Amino acid sequence: MIKKESVVTLFLIEDDDVDAMSIERAFAKGRIANPLVRAHDGLQALQMLRDGEVKKPFLILLDLQMPRMNGLEFLAAIRDDNMFRDSVIFVLTTSKSEQDMAAAYDNQIAGYFLKEESGESFLGVVELLNGYWKIAYLPC
């Protein structure tokens, strides 16, 4: 089940293009070669997962405020899904709401980051992810 050697894909679920671009720029700046797949909202993300557009192993970086299906709804849906309930998910959001935070951790997220505290162009988050998947074993 565990495959350490494979390259980890970052599945970014984010409606804001600038924020998505920030991540891309951070990848480029840090010379990270891992594939980056993006969905614009929860519904699209679920569809892409089920269509097999995202190759395992992957990490999900999830925004909370999104149209159609927001981050919390996506979390509830994926934890209910037999195929993908074991996904490792980080939340990257502007919401400082404790309720949002508690609801997210209730759905077994691996970490909750605030966009404004994630450093210039999310460099901090990207560095963390880069370190994480270098040493962590992920479900596949």
Add this chain to the structure above:
Amino acid sequence: MNTKQPQTRRTLSGTLHWYHWLVVAASLMLTLGAWYITSQQARQKMALQFNFQAEHIIELVRERMRKYEDALWSGTAALHALPGELTNAQWQAFSKALSLETKYPGINGIGVIHYVPPDQLPGYLAAQRMYRPGYKIHPPHQIKEYWPITHIEPVETNRKAVGLDMAHENNRFSAAKKARDTGTAQITAPIVLVQDAKKTPGFLFYAPYYQGLEIPKTLDLKQKAFKGIVYAPFIMARLMDGTLQNENRLINFSIHDGKDLLYNELSQDSVDFDPDPLFRMIEDIDLYGRIWHFDLRSSLLFRQQNSNPQPLMILVGGLVIDTMLLVLFFVLATANKRAVDYADTVTHTLVERNQALERSNAELDQFAYVASHDLKAPLNAISKLAAWIEEDSGDALPQVCKPHLSLLKGRVQRMASLLDDLLMFSRVGRDNYELEAINLKTLTGDIAQLLGIPSGFICQAPDISVQAYRVPLDQVLRNLIGNALKHHDQASGTIDISVALNETGFTLSVNDDGPGIPAHLHEKALEMFQTLKPRDEVEGSGMGLAMCKKIVEHYGGSLIIESDGEQGTHIITYWPLAQQEVK
């Protein structure tokens, strides 16, 4: 109107509870009970009074009859005392001595009846005719003996009776014989006196006298020794007038002897006759050989004198009180219902207002959220894009554009802090905190470090602890110290924090030696989004003081500015000890 009426009534009676009705019912029962008992008592008292009066009447009659009897017996005694045959003059003298008119009112006269056997008749008549030539015995009859009335006084009113033979008529004769045979006083059954022109009922009263002083023991001896009778005729009406004179007529009555009516007051003609008497008594009285049947009834006068208004007053008074009680209950219950209705209305209104308030608070929350996320997100994007332009263009960007880019970033920064302050302002009082002891020196030190006090400035506070909520106190102190630094016009200065504790709370002042705020601007300084200097000169959202005031007032305190606008500003905040949250 007609259809509404019953509904109103139902609502009214619906406002009364069972215990109201219970009290009214109990009170009504009490009233009726009191009325019943007092009326029973009054009736008993009246019955006693009536019985007493009735017995009194009967006793009066008896007593009067005894008196007459005495008079008759004194007549027999007088006859015995006389030496020879009785003469009319002697009898006249005797009757005068009795003074009938005054001592025996009601008596019609007093007379002597002689028993005359047939063989003695001529001698008797001869003796009488010696001084009364016309004397004769009348009327004729079949019986072979004579019982004539020899003397009667006063003779003027009794002239028709002179010579009247008792044997001619059964009532007179049988009573006379009975008197002879028993040796006792007797009265006759009702008769009409010959001397009574009105032909009203009357009777005769007999007392027998015999040969010798003693009344013979046996019947035989009595009949042999019998000499005659002393008698008195009575007209019943006169007798009763005499008996009952000066009596209050509380009672009307009638007397029957057998079937014959002797005396009757029980008719509409009688004084104070009551056709529906309150009381009635029937009594048979044995009087000298006759049974007199008394029928006594209470009169109108009795009704008048004995009618006791007390039970009626109790009943009426009680009913009035009961009615008033009921009305009072109605009024109270209605008033109570109105009050409850009003309270319901007010409560309803309050609930609605509260809901509206909650809605508006929720909307404010939503607004804060929008401010923090929806407004900040594009702002962040702008900031990033500007940075990327700067990054990616490098030296390709014209020199003139570079300060524009940096101005752009500055404005973005200002807007971000405005949004942060706005969010914080709207969130004042939304969180609950615990009271704790806070050391002002430590707190001030922490704030100074966080704000990064420029060199040359001193920020000092006394080493005193106060009981307060940490977060609000920290917010206020941080804003005030920040303001003092931000608005200072010199390169160096002192910010002095002082505190004064008293029983009701503590006063915390932030004093600086800056330029001060002119008095006419104090009010403006406390308004939202108001800055006293251009934002490019002193960076600020204009919300600091307004938020401090809002926070302090939320905890029941106050904030005032003291400054002459020339040297230094004192911002004085008062925090009540309880620091009760005021919603």
